[in-house]
Amino acid sequence: MQNYSLLAKYYDHFMDHVAYSSWANFIENLITKNNLRTEIILEIAAGTCRLVESMQNIAYQQYICTDLSLPMLQQSKNSFPKAVVDICHIPFADNSVNMVLMTYDAFNYLNPEQASQALSEVRRVLQKGGAFIFDVSTEYNSLKWFDDYCDVLKIDGATIVRESNYDFNLAVQHNNFTFFMPTEEKDIYRQQKEHHVQYVYSEEMLEDWLCDKGFEVAAKYGDFELGNTKNNTERIHFMAVKP
Structure with missing residues (x-):
């Protein structure tokens, strides 16, 4: 059974503990503090597209929700543009988006080969100065x-x-x-x-991969606090910029 083909219908019930509004506020603050451009935002692994519903404090011309699972996207009730997209083969032109988002440990679903290809693809579609904001769940x-x-x-x-x-x-x-x-x-x-x-990837491994792919690691957040990565950190956010 393909992942999320059955779970999609019940996904939001499993995730009812997630404070999407707080998560969106965290990302919005990160965008504002770093003066990031947001004209075109591409969200990878958007699932049922709950995050974008709370992203109300930033200006954008287009916000595109994508996921590898069509059933997940079909559960969404909002009207934002949606598309089935594999992050390893993003069907967007080079230098076409200002920002790529990938939240709630979706990056952990990529094996090492896929992770490498995904980083190459994200960098390709980002404009110069564009940011890739993603998080990973820790060991x-x-x-x-x-x-x-x-x-x-x-x-x-x-x-x-x-x-x-x-x-x-x-x-x-x-x-x-x-x-x-x-x-x-x-x-x-x-x-x-x-x-x-x-x-599960270590913080050091991810930093090395990002640098190898030509990103600059502009910031890291351990459990939503800048630079606060410790042995008991449960989630790390990365803000990687295409120079």
Whole structure:
């Protein structure tokens, strides 16, 4: 089963703890403080396009929401332009956007080869001085919250079980979703599965990759605080600029 083909319908319920307005405010402040251009913003892995709904304090001419999963985009109710896009093959011209956003550890879904290609593509489509703002989930976050973890969501007659574990040796996070979907027969359910894999990268590795691809790491934020990356940091935001 392709990732997010089934989960898309229930994704916002799993994410109801996320304060999108606060996240958007953080990004808006980052944009304002660094005087970044925002005429054309491309959001990669936008999911159900919740972030853009809270991005109300910056001026832009066009905000394009993209995701690899069509079912995820179809769950969105807003009217922003949307497109199915693979970050490894962005169908935009060179130097065509001012900013690329990729939030909520979407970058962790890229394996090393994909990550390398993605960084090349992002740099290609960015204009000079354009910024790539993205975040990653850390190993500390996986070990603290998602190693031998299980939760259950019951909604609309369906039961979804999420089981997570972290492979320390490979630095890989596994998230297994099992869907028990109701059928027309009473007490009979159809079982389907999705297996999500996330790759955990160190701060140093990401900085090296960004520099190798020709970016300048203009800022790093540990748990939404400038430069505050520690051993117990759960999330790191990078602001990488194309010089």
